[in-house]
Amino acid sequence: MTFIAKPKVVHPSLPRNVLGLVRRDYEGALSTLCAGCGHDSITAAIVEACWRGSIEPQNLVKLSGIGCSSKTTAYFVSGAHGFNSVHGRMPSIATGASAANRRLTYIGVSGDGDTLSIGLGQFCHAVRRNLDMLYIIENNGVYGLTKGQFSASADIGSKAKKGETNFQPPIDPVLLAMNLGASFVARSFSGDKRQLVPLIEAGLRHRGFALIDVLSPCVTFNDHEGSTKSYAYTREHYEPAVQADFVPPEREITAEYGAGEALPVTMHDGSRIMLRKLDEAYEPTDRAAAQARVQERLRSGEYLTGLLYLGREGDADGARPEFHQINGTPEEPLNSLPYEALSPGSEGLAKLLARYR
Amino acid sequence: MDATDTSHPDYFHRVVDCQWACPAHTDVPEYIRLIAQGRFTEAYLVNRHSNVFPGILGRVCDRPCEPACRRGRVEAKPVAICRLKRVAADNRDDVSGKLPLIPRIKNGKRIACIGAGCASLTVANDLMPLGYEVTIFEQYGEPGGLMRTNIPSFRLPQTVLEEEIRMIVDMGVDLKLGHRIGSMKELLASGGFDAVFVGSGAPQGKNLVLPGRAAADASVHIGIAWLESVAFGHTERIGERVLIIGVGNTAMDCCRTSLRLGARQVKVMARKPRGFFKASEWELEDAEEESVEIVVNRSPKAFVTEGGRLVGMTFDRMEYELDGRGRITAERVTGEEFIPADDVILAIGQENAFPWIEGDLGIELDKWHVPVVDPVTFQSTRPGVFFGGDAAFGPKNIIWAVEQGHQAAISIHRHCQGESVVERLPPGVNLQSRKMGMHEWSYSNDYAPVERRLMPHVSLKERFKKLDIEVELGFSAEQTAQEVQRCLNCDVQTVFTAKLCIECDACLDICPVDCLTITANGPEAELRGTLKVPARNLAQPLYVSAALPQTARVMVKDEDLCVHCGLCAERCPTAAWDMQKSHVHWPHAEDEARALQARKPKIA
Numbered sequence: 001m002t003f004i005a006k007p008k009v010v011h012p013s014l015p016r017n018v019l020g021l022v023r024r025d026y027e028g029a030l031s032t033l034c035a036g037c038g039h040d041s042i043t044a045a046i047v048e049a050c051w052r053g054s055i056e057p058q059n060l061v062k063l064s065g066i067g068c069s070s071k072t073t074a075y076f077v078s079g080a081h082g083f084n085s086v087h088g089r090m091p092s093i094a095t096g097a098s099a100a101n102r103r104l105t106y107i108g109v110s111g112d113g114d115t116l117s118i119g120l121g122q123f124c125h126a127v128r129r130n131l132d133m134l135y136i137i138e139n140n141g142v143y144g145l146t147k148g149q150f151s152a153s154a155d156i157g158s159k160a161k162k163g164e165t166n167f168q169p170p171i172d173p174v175l176l177a178m179n180l181g182a183s184f185v186a187r188s189f190s191g192d193k194r195q196l197v198p199l200i201e202a203g204l205r206h207r208g209f210a211l212i213d214v215l216s217p218c219v220t221f222n223d224h225e226g227s228t229k230s231y232a233y234t235r236e237h238y239e240p241a242v243q244a245d246f247v248p249p250e251r252e253i254t255a256e257y258g259a260g261e262a263l264p265v266t267m268h269d270g271s272r273i274m275l276r277k278l279d280e281a282y283e284p285t286d287r288a289a290a291q292a293r294v295q296e297r298l299r300s301g302e303y304l305t306g307l308l309y310l311g312r313e314g315d316a317d318g319a320r321p322e323f324h325q326i327n328g329t330p331e332e333p334l335n336s337l338p339y340e341a342l343s344p345g346s347e348g349l350a351k352l353l354a355r356y357r
Numbered sequence: 358m359d360a361t362d363t364s365h366p367d368y369f370h371r372v373v374d375c376q377w378a379c380p381a382h383t384d385v386p387e388y389i390r391l392i393a394q395g396r397f398t399e400a401y402l403v404n405r406h407s408n409v410f411p412g413i414l415g416r417v418c419d420r421p422c423e424p425a426c427r428r429g430r431v432e433a434k435p436v437a438i439c440r441l442k443r444v445a446a447d448n449r450d451d452v453s454g455k456l457p458l459i460p461r462i463k464n465g466k467r468i469a470c471i472g473a474g475c476a477s478l479t480v481a482n483d484l485m486p487l488g489y490e491v492t493i494f495e496q497y498g499e500p501g502g503l504m505r506t507n508i509p510s511f512r513l514p515q516t517v518l519e520e521e522i523r524m525i526v527d528m529g530v531d532l533k534l535g536h537r538i539g540s541m542k543e544l545l546a547s548g549g550f551d552a553v554f555v556g557s558g559a560p561q562g563k564n565l566v567l568p569g570r571a572a573a574d575a576s577v578h579i580g581i582a583w584l585e586s587v588a589f590g591h592t593e594r595i596g597e598r599v600l601i602i603g604v605g606n607t608a609m610d611c612c613r614t615s616l617r618l619g620a621r622q623v624k625v626m627a628r629k630p631r632g633f634f635k636a637s638e639w640e641l642e643d644a645e646e647e648s649v650e651i652v653v654n655r656s657p658k659a660f661v662t663e664g665g666r667l668v669g670m671t672f673d674r675m676e677y678e679l680d681g682r683g684r685i686t687a688e689r690v691t692g693e694e695f696i697p698a699d700d701v702i703l704a705i706g707q708e709n710a711f712p713w714i715e716g717d718l719g720i721e722l723d724k725w726h727v728p729v730v731d732p733v734t735f736q737s738t739r740p741g742v743f744f745g746g747d748a749a750f751g752p753k754n755i756i757w758a759v760e761q762g763h764q765a766a767i768s769i770h771r772h773c774q775g776e777s778v779v780e781r782l783p784p785g786v787n788l789q790s791r792k793m794g795m796h797e798w799s800y801s802n803d804y805a806p807v808e809r810r811l812m813p814h815v816s817l818k819e820r821f822k823k824l825d826i827e828v829e830l831g832f833s834a835e836q837t838a839q840e841v842q843r844c845l846n847c848d849v850q851t852v853f854t855a856k857l858c859i860e861c862d863a864c865l866d867i868c869p870v871d872c873l874t875i876t877a878n879g880p881e882a883e884l885r886g887t888l889k890v891p892a893r894n895l896a897q898p899l900y901v902s903a904a905l906p907q908t909a910r911v912m913v914k915d916e917d918l919c920v921h922c923g924l925c926a927e928r929c930p931t932a933a934w935d936m937q938k939s940h941v942h943w944p945h946a947e948d949e950a951r952a953l954q955a956r957k958p959k960i961a
């Protein structure tokens with residue numbers, strides 16, 4: 001936590017994106033989180049990804065619930081729209097917002113408490129609904145805002161700061177999302193921006209629900225010996241399995257990939273994800289195989305990271321219709337539709353009601 | 358790259374760009390902080406310790422610190438360091454009680470200094486407190502050397518000059534005015550001095566021999582000699598139309614002085630285009646503000662006289678071809694031009710001359726008849742005879758002469774104590790944390806987005822009424838208060854302890870100028886390529902840490918653009934980054950004396 005404002009001065013050769021903005025233009029308010037919090041690093045990764053992706057700030061919607069992680073939406077892209085919902089209810093707000101205006105880009109930031117405890121039901125249904133959003137979990141295994149109790153993602157045997165051991169099994173959001181049919185499931189680490197930034201870029205462009213579970217050490221309550229979510233432990237038990245390089249539509253794929261080295265997956269807007277397997281045995285486009293491998297590695301205490309599952313169109317059990325396709329939401333934002341189109345009128349209402357009689 | 362050795366005293370010194378650029382290593386950020394606190398006297402004394410003449414230099418220094426200033430890398434203009442120095446000098450209290458004490462019992466060593474300019478005065482300033490008896494021989498009736506004779510009083514008031522010279526003379530210096538040294542041999546043979554310091558400057562202005570020169574002699578003046586005769590009141594008028602040949606700082610003083618002695622139309626004639634001028638940018642600006650015309654690409658060809666009187670000069674009109682880097686690759690003459698003039702002042706450089714140093718003294722002169730002087734010890738080829746200031750290495754600014762005086766004083770002291778002049782104390786650096794508590798740092802680390810303040814001037818109508826009306830008024834209290842905040846406190850260093858780092862990236866994310874990177878180690882060129890934002894200035898070294906504990910990557914800091922805001926240290930959860938004030942210790946004669954004293958066996 002810092003009280004000294006970040007000076008407005010910038011490096012004179014800071015590069016500009018397609019919109020002519022520099023990275024600093026995507027910053028938000030001053031973070032009040034603890035110094036060294038993983039969340040602040042994720043915030044920086046989001047800033048970088050939004051800048052690289054030339055996202056227009058006014059077309060971004062930041063949604064969050066309650067918790068340390070949920071505070072962070074204030075710390076990036078101050079020109080974007082934002083909504084801080086009730087604890088664990090961010091997916092509902094996101095659903096409503098997305099239904100009302102499908103043209104905007106939605107990013108939800110939540111924590112392991114907000115998502116896996118109080119908001120678990122909401123989370124599961126957002127995945128099922130295949131809501132068109134990027135959902136980032138800043139996962140540190142503790143309730144930092146209430147002084148470090150174990151959260152639902154704490155591993156068995158993990159020790160709290162004061163020494164208590166956790167005996168309850170963790171809920172793994174990656175396995176859960178794969179199970180529930182999500183088509184973009186990733187895991188990353190706040191301390192690895194090289195992996196995280198392209199994942200966020202790709203997640204923002206993905207049509208349907210994209211989940212990135214980011215291990216984000218709590219520097220105050222969960223960075224000690226015996227913790228399984230500390231910086232040191234994460235670095236030791238962290239296995240990048242699939243590197244996803246993001247290539248926006250306007251850029252050529254440069255010839256830095258050898259033959260068969262990368263699997264290109266084209267997204268709906270023409271951008272491509274280049275999947276590079278770092279673990280030969282890993283199958284990032286086969287849901288069942290991916291799930292089995294993640295589970296197997298988790299059992300031996302290793303976190304597989306990267307874009308762990310990407311459902312392609314046409315693959316069996318791959319991409320499914322997303323929320324807007326299922327519900328036939330209008331292309332135009334609701335606030336731009338004429339009143340006549342939005343309201344059925346008394347006659348229409350009567351007809352509608354008649355169907356339920 | 359190998360981990361940077363920050364214990365080397367030069368490492369942190371280089372980060373303080375102004376201090377590194379200052380020949381005398383003035384602790385600029387320290388005195389600016391003192392000014393910010395209203396402690397003008399202390400600020401003055403910090404200055405005086407290094408540069409001896411803060412009041413004088415606060416007006417006329419060549420300011421090598423300002424182009425080096427880090428502020429100029431993130432904004433258009435550097436901190437007005439020189440102007441702030443003047444603020445300290447103008448607002449200080451009496452410092453007579455705070456100057457070094459002079460021992461009543463002398464050490465029995467006698468030193469002769471030739472010329473009472475800034476170099477000799479510095480030598481006296483450093484040696485008097487150690488118990489030396491210093492005699493300064495000055496050819497004119499007043500001390501000050503070129504500071505008095507060549508800098509017009511509308512830039513440097515007499516009172517300021519005299520007060521700072523008096524501080525040194527009042528230490529008990531035996532100042533022999535009107536005493537020209539005609540023979541080095543005689544001085545060495547019968548003076549009874551243990552060492553001789555030659556600080557006689559470069560008093561000879563260069564002549565320009567062109568057709569018509571002899572016939573026009575009455576109206577052709579050598580710049581520095583002419584300024585000297587103005588300073589001593591011998592010259593009080595000049596013609597209406599004046600041409601100045603040359604475009605260095607002396608030329609600027611000549612043209613502006615001419616305007617005050619009755620000239621109506623002054624032209625400075627430059628052989629080359631702007632950009633090749635030797636004069637400092639601000640001196641050019643000040644002259645142009647006074648409607649001096651600077652005519653470029655005119656090469657002097659002949660003096661034209663009519664009836665034994667100068668009527669003007671002819672010039673070749675030049676044209677130059679420049680390459681991509683702005684260097685001249687070819688030149689040609691495109692025509693000839695006559696420019697009328699009543700007087701011509703030559704300001705094309707100056708030389709030192711030593712007709713009074715006999716050839717058989719063991720003082721070797723090189724092919725240009727300039728003494729061979731060691732650039733570190735300032736000793737000539739004859740032990741015990743030292744040179745400094747313009748006399749040693751040709752014309753430079755006061756600040757160089759002062760530093761050479763300091764270095765010569767060290768040599769003189771060592772020489773007189775029977776020690777080798779070569780083995781000198783090395784510089785040192787001390788670091789002290791500025792952390793006071795949570796979010797509290799004992800320095801002002803807010804970045805103040807104010808632009809450089811402009812020096813207020815006496816109106817163009819008023820300033821020409823008398824020769825000695827100082828044109829620059831000095832900063833007001835408000836201007837000072839804003840300008841001091843522009844200093845980035847580069848001496849409050851970011852000090853990194855690799856073994857404490859947990860690689861959380863907090864410092865990288867918060868750094869406003871993206872000067873930090875954590876990456877795999879490699880050769881310098883490769884590392885520079887992986888920086889978050891690659892540096893523009895490759896001359897500023899990179900800081901590379903030891904391998905970090907968790908991943909064996911390294912922390913790399915590009916020192917070029919750091920604004921010393923302290924956010925890296927503020928955001929660091931493990932205090933791997935700390936903000937520590939560096940104090941560069943640049944030894945003077947007094948330090949040598951203390952070190953020698955400490956080594957001497959105590960007599961029971």
